[in-house]
Amino acid sequence: MYEILKDFAGPGATVAAAVTAAIITWLFGLRQSKIAQQQADTALDQLRYNLFEKRYAIYDSAKELIKLLIGEGMKQDFTAFKVIPHYVILEEARFFFSDDIYGWLRTLRDECQKFLEARADSFVEGGTEPKEFWGQAGRLVSLLNEMPSRFQTELVVRHNHRIPYRHAISYDAACARGSALR
Numbered sequence: 001m002y003e004i005l006k007d008f009a010g011p012g013a014t015v016a017a018a019v020t021a022a023i024i025t026w027l028f029g030l031r032q033s034k035i036a037q038q039q040a041d042t043a044l045d046q047l048r049y050n051l052f053e054k055r056y057a058i059y060d061s062a063k064e065l066i067k068l069l070i071g072e073g074m075k076q077d078f079t080a081f082k083v084i085p086h087y088v089i090l091e092e093a094r095f096f097f098s099d100d101i102y103g104w105l106r107t108l109r110d111e112c113q114k115f116l117e118a119r120a121d122s123f124v125e126g127g128t129e130p131k132e133f134w135g136q137a138g139r140l141v142s143l144l145n146e147m148p149s150r151f152q153t154e155l156v157v158r159h160n161h162r163i164p165y166r167h168a169i170s171y172d173a174a175c176a177r178g179s180a181l182r
Contacts, residue, residue, distance in 0.1 A: 052157045054096050059151050061089040062108060066144045069115055070137055080116050101154055108143055115140055 065086035072078045093105045118133040 048157060051096065052155065054092075055151075055155055058089055058093050058096060058105075059147070059155060061086050062105060063144065063147060065090070065112060066108075066140050069112055070140060070144075073115065073119055073137070078119075080120075083112065083116070097154055101151065104150060111136070111139055111143060 065083060068082060068086070072082070087109060090105050090109055093102045097105070115133075115136040118136045122130055122133045
């Protein structure tokens, strides 16, 4: 019996070492797979966050444009050149938003342009009635008030693709709760 065990000790040790190496390799493979999945999730989260940042910059610029026109548009020294940077940012929306939101932003731009035209006409003698100017200002205020609900689904940060959509939170909702996403 001892002779038989002695004869198979070498091959038995080799098989045991091979099985141990296979198990260790399998465990390392599992760990690397988890790390790769975590890196993919992190990259996806970063992509989503970057998209959110770009979208929010456009949203914020649209709000600031309306506030600029309403707040400073009545002043004599206001120049229409102040709106150009906002127009440029609004034009970038085609790359970051759905066609619906992009169309709405184009409408906003058109309404801002009408406001500027009514403003210019109101300073010319015999020009537009102030009533038209104030009516256009009222339309801009309505658009400003509409913005949070209009952009609600577009300005959502989902931190992980495994989190269901209903658990995602919009930037405005996060600010209302007092937590900062920035």
